[in-house]
Amino acid sequence: MDEKFLKPYDPGATESRVYAAWEESGLFNPDECIEQGVTAPDAKPYAIVLPPPNVTGRLHMGHALMLAVEDIFIRYKRMRGFRTLWLPGTDHAAIATQSVVEKQIKKDEGLSRHDLGREELLKRIEAFAVASHDTIISQLKTMGASLDWSREAFTLDETRSRAVRTVFKRMSDAGLIYRGLRIVNWDPKGQTTISDDEIVYEERPAKLYTFRYAKDFPIPIATTRPETKVGDVGVAVHPDDVRYKEFVGKEYDVVFCDVPIHIKIVADKEVDPEFGTGAVGLTPAHSKVDWEIADRHELSHETIIINEYAKMTVDGRLRDMKTTEARETVVEWLKSENLLEKEEDITQNIATAERTGGIVEPLPKLQWWVEVDKEVPGRGKTLKELMLEAVRSGEITILPEHFEKTYVHWIENLRDWCISRQIWYGHRIPVWYRGEEAVVGEAPEGDWARDGWVQDEDTLDTWFSSGLWTFSTLGWPEETNDFKIYHPTDLLETGYDILFFWIARMILMTEFTLGTIPFRAVYLHGLVRDAQGRKMSKSLGNNMDPLDVAAKFGADAARMALIVGNTPGTDMRISEDKIKGYKHFANKLWNIARFILEANTNAKSVPEKKNGSKTWPSGPERDHFSSREREILEQIDLLTKEVTVDIEEFRVYMAAEKIYHYAWHELADKILEESKPILAGSDEAAKDSRRTLLLTLLDRTLRLLHPFMPFVTEEIYQSMPTKDAKFLMVAKWPS
RNA sequence: GCACCCUUAGCUCAGUUGGUAGAGCAGCGCAUUUACACUGCGAAGGUCGGGGGUUCGAAUCCCUCAGGGUGCACCA
DSSP states (O other): OOGGGGSOOOHHHHHHHHHHHHHHHTTTSHHHHHHTTSSOTTOOEEEEEOOOOBSSSOOOHHHHHHHHHHHHHHHHHHHTTOEEEEEOEEBOOHHHHHHHHHHHHHHHHOOOHHHHOHHHHHHHHHHHHHHHHHHHHHHHHHTTOOOOGGGOEETTSHHHHHHHHHHHHHHHHTTOEEEEEEEEEEETTTTEEEOGGGEEEEEEEEEEEEEOSSTTOSSOEEESOGGGGGGOOEEEEOTTOTTTGGGTTOEEEEEETTEEEEEEEEEOTTSOTTSTTSEEEEOGGGOHHHHHHHHHTTOOOOOOOBOTTSBBOSSSTTTTOBHHHHHHHHHHHHHHTTOEEEEEEEEEEEEEETTTOOBOEEEEEEEEEEOSSSEETTTTEEHHHHHHHHHHTSSSEEESTTHHHHHHHHHHTOOOEEOEESOSSSOBOOEEEETTEEEESSOOSSOTTTTTOEEOSOEEOHHHHHTTHHHHTTTTTSOOHHHHHHOSEEEEEEEGGGIIIIIIHHHHHHHHHHSSOSEEEEEEEOOEEOTTSOBOOTTTTOOOOHHHHHHHHOHHHHHHHHHTTOOTTSOEEOOHHHHHHHHHHHHHHHHHHHHHHHHHHTSSSOOOOTTSOOSOOOGGGGTTSOHHHHHHHHHHHHHHHHHHHHHHTTOHHHHHHHHHHIIIIIIIIIIIHHHHHHHHSSOHHHHHHHHHHHHHHHHHHHHHHTTTSHHHHHHHHTTOTTOOSSOGGGSOOOO
């Protein structure tokens, strides 16, 4: 027996050494597996692309969970002989990364991005992204992720950029991308547009003011934003509202807080007669709903009164005021003019930007959009319909199943997707202008800048490039072998919180570009919370760094703690106590191995089957076992079957628990205990038989447990007399 | 407002197609120069949120009520 078993199991010393050995073997790469005869050249492919972590810093426990789940499926399939590819990469995460770096520069140097300029800021962000990338890669390796590093991708590298330009061009040619002036969600803090999904609504107390534009104005108006009223062009009432019917169509000129405005009264069904006074002041340039109502009644939406910095642009006393100051000023003016009729406290849902926390200011802006309700040429369906169909038809299955309903509900409410951003880090919109001319896709030939061409200033929403991830990572638009072999991929595993952001966009982009699905199954994991059920966050200081956890308890323990009992789509709680329990389990397994290997050291020879295999006797080869031993073998056969089915049906949380329970409470507590008197006895045949049995059970347990706890199982396997492959990682899954 | 999820042992959660309620942790009693104290054995603990229905049989399926949570929309 190897002397290493005389000491307790030490994950710290073992895990990095084992990972290095795996990596050096090249066997994370499916081509190398075929090369080395581990995988059959005609084996069925199995592919997962890693959801690329943002290069914004470090990985958290949610990432660790994601890695554990994906690595389980990958290792399982690899052992089953599939041509298995797990493809790594990172995401430039445009807004997120830029805002982290901008904040840092502001803090350290007191400079804004405009002080630095586009080129210098990009240089700084890239340097940060590289450092962040390196940290992330080492974290991924620490967790034992068997990723094929030879294929690593980045959402902003040249291959992925070409994919982005190509898809943009194709969508544009198909008439699905357009440039349009619309009310967008403007984040004054981040100085960029954001999509509807990047908004977080927060409930806050607010005041609802009821006022009149002027003494002789016939209708009182309710508003929470009096400062915007200097931009009003009309008042809308419900068509059936008898209170106001007589005024519909009438027009008024008033001077409101120094600003002359012209108000026309219109009737529109959108207005809720129950709310406030039943009359809405229309500010088309600063409200989505007002813009739409104004459109229907041919009212102008050109009166802009708030700029990108959320400051007033009108003349008079409000000039250059922040909107919040202007609000107070207008209210004072209303009071002094005796126009304020009521002031009530209400709670309102205020739109804030997810990344910066800034209060979203609706502004009209010329932006790029993907049109979701227009028929896709050649498909006879809209993008929305294609997105729905992929899931409804069962081509893509989502786990847990009820998220399919959430997905459908979301798609049905989907509006056009705003894809342009006014930040600098990201894929620049691939459109070049010269006067009236415009070129889309690739830059004009030659030195286009000298020839008077100018590229669009904006960058693309980061999800535009992540939407292509399943095929851009495989080298598309080149017709690569990888693309032909591995697409569509088999599984996409990620947190349910990015179902809309990412999963939906991948389905959209892939259906459009390739006319197929990006993946066959979606496995959504829940949030990892702390022991009290709180979200992990920097401000609470309850963050766990996977690296620290691995250092303290071992990556194997962290993986088990994250997997066992954690059903898909459900949030989980993690504590050091739980992880510690699985550290103990790794040591338990270590001691089981010690006991069994020690017993076999005294054996005359390693038991061997006639066909040369040294493992899992079955059928007639079991005849020399006692009936109790045959019963034990049947029991582990049953376990093997159950674990296999559980993994196949995505119940990794049950599979992990079953093996754990078996190893500790059957193998160790019962079988080892009952073996002690036999091994100490004098019946040589019985001893031989029992030693073979125990070795078989250990071998089988290692194989079943390997996808879950790859390090300790590999380390024990290396000392097994039944070792039949270079690594347990590429040994055969029992069946 | 619309949709979805959850409610099971003190705590955290499992429970795949309906067939005698499970695990981990905590707690209680006992054992122990032992493969392993990173241990073992044992006992205790639940009218499965309330009510109704379907069924020979319901934690599981249907309806309803209550409490908790999440997503989407909207609040002018």
